[in-house]
Amino acid sequence: MSISEFDADRPPQAPRRRGRGGGRRRRGLTEVGMGDGSREGAVVEDVEIERAGEFDSYYGRPIVKAPPWREPIAVYLFLGGVAGGSGLLAFGAQCTDRPLLRRHSRLLALGAVGAGTVALIEDLGRPERFLNMMRTVKVTSPMSLGTWLLGGFATFSGMLGALEADRMTGERLPLGVLRRLLDVAEGPASLGQVVLAPLLASYTGALLGNTVVPTWEAGRGHLSYLFVSSASLAAGGAAMLTTPVAETRPARLLATAGVVGDVVSMHRMKESMHPLEAEPLETGRAGTLLTWAERLAIIGGLGTVLGGRNRYVAAASGAALLASSALTRFGVLYAGLESVKDPRRVVEPQKERLAARRAAGITDDSITTAG
């Protein structure tokens, strides 16, 4: 049967069935053409399209894309929270005459916002163009508003931090005439800092929520609450770690409130989600991180309430709370990045909401139309 010597290399094959009888003409991978060279063989393996339930996708490929955000963004979310919370604590300490808490919180705010900004710039595709963020103010862009918030907060924190560093060193910093200006500006700067501080801690909820990343999108209504809670417990923890217990009672109360808010808002967020959208928060690397974040928050919270008057217990609890906040931010980032990988997390919730609108009688807002 062979017409060329090379055909000997091909395994013998049954002739292709014709006609419509079977309906399915699947051929095996090894079966190439007719074996006698009379018909072109399949180059690509026939694909069996598996259909699991009601779900279709394009070869299981993702539909939406995750942002190219890596670990520096989680670090920024964490440090931005610490900075925001510390800004609030610094103002409170200034008003209630707690000089050590005020100084440490101001320095923490400056350090955190500075390091956070560096992390943010580091994650840009073109870091040398970071100032392009300042070309415009766009209300439709949480990133744009956040940049201005961050810039303003960092400016006030820089002034107050310089002032505190100068006082710590006995006015030995080479500030010259700036010293008098800073002294005058302390009041307005601390007011500015305290106005921007809570927004710096909470806007990141809109930054992540204003996306189509399934888990973040589904968490839109809760992320800001989670993030301010996490910021409160982190800033409280940072103060407990750095400042003697005599001045940290407000920080301990704020941290405790933060722990309660953190645990409650995380649970409420998960409950409000489609199971497929909540899954990345509960499984895999993000799930592990968030489980530990919750444990550390509860341990730190208990330590704060029960042993907050002891310097060592307070410091240990503060460290646990800081770690908890960092883990929360990493967990939420990773969960979002994970959630885009499975198109089911996009298709199923979307089909459900479309079906729900149709069931409610709204049939004119579908992207798919019959004509």
Place this chain on the structure above:
Amino acid sequence: MSLLSGPAGPSADAGWGHDHERKGFFTDTSICIGCKACEVACKEWNRNPIDGNLEILGSSYDNTGELGANTWRHVAFVEQGQERIEEARESGRKLVSLGMPGIGPKSSGPRGATPAGDLSTTDRTPPDTPEFRWLMSSDVCKHCTNAGCLDVCPTGAIFRSEHGSVVVQEDVCNGCGTCVSACPFGVIERRDDGTISPHANRDEKIDRMGTASKCTMCHDRLVDGEQPACSATCPTQSITFGEHPDLSADARRRVTDLHEQGMTEARLYGANPKDGVGGTGSLFLLLDEPEVYGLPPDPQVPTKSLPTSYAKVGLAAAGMVAAAALSFLGGRR
């Protein structure tokens, strides 16, 4: 500044006035032959690199996979059996009976009823369902009326052009990546790798590196009165380029034609200005559910819920201030 585009259309809202009609694509997938000439033309004209090394995906005749930073046209390839074709016909029939909005030649009766005119003698029995079919569809940026990427861009690098398209200015973008996660269709992406040379000399300079990139509707060609590279090269006119209202009317006419031939699986994607993105500049005629082609079934621009999100930001911030204030009041020594 309005959060979302009004009825005047995106270019008018962006301040361009009405000198230019909105331009767009109509991709009729029923006549696409999957030749990928559009992909090639797009890559060549826009000097887009390939992703890393040449890879065979092994899932179908499509080895591109998806739209991305380096792929601005992507031809999807799907093989389906008889059962799936019947399901697609059924789902299309359901869409008709839902009474979806339509323009152009209206039928005299309710939606989905026999169109007006003398069709009584026409044989309208559905054709035999073929035992298998290939779906081929050239996907592209949708150039949404309410574009998520444009809304969230913090640098203003993404702008609405005079043609109603959405274009990234490469020299302004700083690669923050926010737009990537704001696109409900997963189109725009940051170009973080890619190559245009063979393995031996990989020290070439790639354009647009580190910045967000996507289809520009060949803005440079439009400026010169040319049409985009993909539609210019399409051998079957599956991709047509033109003024959006004309394309929209063409698309509806084509769906009506296919329905009359019994192909109830035909449907439009993106032609509804009331959908979650305000309608798209690139219209598609699909022959199955959108998710089969890797398109989202109910895309919503995130900006729609931004006012609510901002309200939550404010509430959360107020809650934090209240907690801090109470802590200091309750923390009196």
